[in-house]
Amino acid sequence: MKEVFPGIFLIKEVRKFLKFIESTNIYVIAGPDGLIYDGGYGTKRLVNSVINEVQKIKELYQYKNERINLTRILPSHSHSDHISGLSKLRKALGVKIMVTKDMANIIMDKQRYAYAYRSDSYRDYFIINSGLKRKLKSYLLSKLSNFFWNLISGISFVKDPDEIIDDNTEILINDETWKIFPSPGHSFDHISLYNEEKGILFTGDNLFKSISGWLGPPESNLDDYMKTLEIYSNLKNLKLILPAHGEPIENPKERINEIILHRENRNKQVFDLINEFREEGITSKQIINKIYTNGRNIIKQIARGWVSLTLKKLEAENHIYRKESKKEIRFFPVNKL
Ligand SMILES: [Zn+2]
Incomplete structure (x- = not known):
């Protein structure tokens, strides 16, 4: 873990195998009523690596004689690399799972999750020939890739989130006000977390430092995405962007304009x-x-x-x-x- 801003720690999940799959950034906003932003993958190894790092943060605070109590975990959106670890982290760290209504509906069970991320939507742009053989092949392929992806991400679904919040609201983290606002584009249920006083914005999968990020049907929407970037760019005191993959962005306005x-x-x-x-x-x-x-x-x-x-x-x-x-x-x- 690394302290990327006073009191905010970045944990990168440590992957031993399949290193080409990028790890998810998990952030800890540390303090007496702290919050973990994003749940990461859910395999035993990756969850344990997060728990170990959280433990180190707690020890650091205890050493400094400062109070630390992490009370909640909140994902940026419901893609599997952000929600798979929620249940296990809740159990291990005693945090409450906080999600929006949209996220809660998707991560509730396997059926709803599969429906939200069905992968046949490229057909409208790519394939018109839908002979039986081809249909069967693409059906089997998508089943197979879902199976392996679920295995790799170690997904567990969340039937019983502890707190459902509005996607446009304010929450208190360590007695400081943080704004949550909808930021669809990459996915329709995406939210961002912003503290104007500190000038810090968590952008999830909407904006990265060195790659342009994934967009595709059925989840993404280009018009929504551009509107979200516009909202980011109009934030009054934006100084630091903390994305869900890669490194923090220290020139936020410049990067938003680039994208x-x-x-x-x-x-x-x-x-x-x-x-x-x-x-x-x-x-x-x-x-x-x-x-x-x-x-x-x-x-x-x-x-x-x-x-x-x-x-x-x-x-x-x-x-x-x-x-x-x-x-x-x-x-x-x-x-x-
Ligand atoms: Zn995503």
Whole structure:
């Protein structure tokens, strides 16, 4: 653990295997009525690594003769790398699980969770040929990948959260007021936590220091995302961003503007490609291959998310239209952007 701001500690889960899967940042706002922000993964090893680090923070406070009592844990949103550890951390640390109504509905059980994160939504942009064989293959693949992902994340569902809060509210942490506000974009149930006096904002998965972050259907929404970035950028006293992956961001306004610009460039890049192939049209797969000319397959798979959302936005704004045949969907320009 590392003290990233006086009284705020960053714990990075320590992964021995599958190191390519990025660890989640768990933050401890330490003090007499402290809070843990984000629940991380739920495997025994990762949960134990968090418990050990929390113990070190407690020892540090005891050594300094300062009171420490962690009373609650609050996730930024209900993706598995943020909620899987909630139950086990509650049991081990005696904290209450605090969630919004939206999160509570999703993390309640396996069925609701699977429904919220169903992975067939790329079909609207990528595959039109839905022969039985292909349908069966994609069904089995998605079942298999869900199974392994659940195994890797060590997910446990939370039937009985201790406290349901509004997604637009204020809470007291160590007698200081923190604002919670909805920040959909990456996922619809995403919230942010902000303390104006300290100038600290927890952005969850909406904003990172060195990567642009995942966006994709069905959870993400590009318009919501841009609005959330706008809200971040209008915060009066923003000095430090603490994201759910990677390092703290010490130049928050600059980074927010970079990401806004990045998304605008992506919109333009996709539209320009569609415009370039205005005669024959272009499929989403071709768009990805043209953007990531030397990209690895996994990068291209991940990119399907933002490309789908960008196409959705361009269609909704009437900049492009589609022609569907039995085998593919081709996109054509309506007007210049
Ligand atoms: Zn997420």
